[in-house]
Amino acid sequence: MNNSQRSAFNRQWSIGFMTMILSIGCSGKGPKYQQYFAQGQTLYEKHCSNCHQRNGQGLGLVYPPLNGSDYFEQKFEASLCLIKYGIQGEIIVNGKSFNKPMPGVPSLTELEIAEIATYVSNSWGQQHDIVEIHQVTAALNKCHQ
């Protein structure tokens, strides 16, 4: 292998390596994602799963589902807010009316809300990106009471 062949070989390797790193970074499934997901699961089971159930399916028309919820998808920022501040009054989820007050968990930090949202967005067959802290900050700034 002469010098030019070697440099071409190195270039190919480095391109391949870069692509690999980029793809891991872009898909959001790196160590940071893993950490958010795991922490999010613990927090979900502590604060949310009693009502919304471990499988995210909710209960009848009392507690709305988070598994395949059009509300969570379409009103994402509002959903981040209600984790912290709760919600009162009627909401429509997947065409069905839910109208039981949900108490918020005001003690949750922005990081913890991002972790819960990451867990919910990527559980029960749902696949989305990691939810970043700055998304939570932006959402909370809009709804801050």
Add this chain to the structure above:
Amino acid sequence: MKSFLINWSVVNRQWSAGRHLFYLFCCTLCFSACTPKVEKLPIFGERELNGKDTVFHTIAPFQFVDQDSAIITNAIFKNKIYVADFFFTSCRTICPIMKTQMLRVYEATKDLPDVLLLSHSIDPEYDTVALLHDFANRLGVQSNRWHFVTGVKDSIFKIAQTSYFATALEDKTEPDGYIHSGAFLLIDRLGRIRGKYDGTKDDDVNRLIEDIKKLRNEQ
């Protein structure tokens, strides 16, 4: 030839004795098969002797109002088996899990008209008839099979503690303001407690569903 005949009669005699034993064996088998030993569920609480009769602990007389504004007393449960629990609709700790599990009991006993469910609210001031009506509707259950009752708070606390041996207390230091057990109580046709189960655990509720079947087979 003679010895041959004698031998035959001995053989016959032995055979006939064996046959009797065999019949006896068959009869025993049939008998035991026809009257299987059913393990009876225990009867909870203190018992007293009244002459020769044993008097068991039973649920005290009560009067509450259900989600359809119907007056609910012990008479509704006369000659019925029922499962009782204590909860409140705004609770976010164990009650939602209990309601998920009670819904399983409801589904499992759907075709059994002699089995009813009775959920007492321990926050009767907030859980009005209208609110319980809405709650039951949202769960999608029939009011004649699953009664959600409200009433005088002290009466509900008292019947929980003294009749059902279930904990139900007000405690302002708790996140939701109450301490209460997640127990499901199985009550027989005579108003006696026959089982106590953790209404937040799948396995325990499976056992309850099995015990309901056993209790129905009791005479």
